[in-house]
Amino acid sequence: MPDIAARMAKRLLPAARALGLDDVGLCRATGIDLVTLEDAYGRVELDRTLDFIDALLAKTDAASLGLMFATTGPPDAYHTPALVMLASETLRDGFTRAFELQRLWGDGDRFALATVDGASAVTFQVPGTRRAAHEPLEVCALAETLLAVRGLTGRMDEVPVALGLPSLGAASEMVSSFFGIAPRLGVDRAFIALSADALDAPIPTAHALFQSIFEKQAREELEALPAEDDLVARVRDFVGRGLAAGSFGLERCAGALAMSTRTLERRLSDLGTTYAAEVEHVRKERASRFLREGRPIDEVAALLGYSERASLHRACVRWFDRTPGQLRDG
Structure with missing residues (x-):
């Protein structure tokens, strides 16, 4: 079951109080441990968080609740992914690096840099089957992204x-x-498209040494987190070993794990993911690492199981909104 960081779940409490609800009682009713919420490195099951949000939605609408989370939650400026962003040269670089560390916020690749209708965008998706509680989280994620754009660059009038x-x-x-633009509804994944000027504007607090220190600290925090579900880890391990040989299909993986393809798909679905999503996760992580190591693009494409360089190019643009050459050259 996916988790989120306790420091993120803690934002639920002031929202409950603002709506006249008993925050402690709601925590007990939804199984959220109050002690865990006070732990800087604690984790809370995502489903329990969504149950809490469902209770809040009985008192208000998704838009109001999402904006409340984004604008009145506990400050998170000293969380390590945020520090990495503060020390980055540009927003594009900061988002790319922070999203690689996003398990410190919660399990799953929820945030991503992508291209939407020809524009660079930050996308967001809550893991698991869609439910009403996803709406305020999506509004919150996009609102926080815009607040980060404005705060880090000083472009306070920036509109998506x-x-x-x-x-x-x-x-x-x-x-x-709030955003200065009407949302398009009915899209597959929440997104906020930003101007190239905003994404590539220099961040005044950029500092290469501090960025390196903060990233090292974040990696250590990632290693200290509880292991993700063993099944997900085993699937990723199988995919990682089979990519270069082109031997990483669903049927082969299910056989290696001694289960049917239907069982594997069902168990992954219960964990809020799919086999295709896990293949994508492994490829994305390795593409970033291999290219930043300076490896030849054709070699990286082969190591990721792509039959042609163009496939890697399209994937990198989708994942990072940057070409393989741009990632390799920094």
């Missing part, structure tokens, strides 16, 4: 190029007012 949400039950006018 485009905005998309899978759904929004009500109060879309409030979202339009």
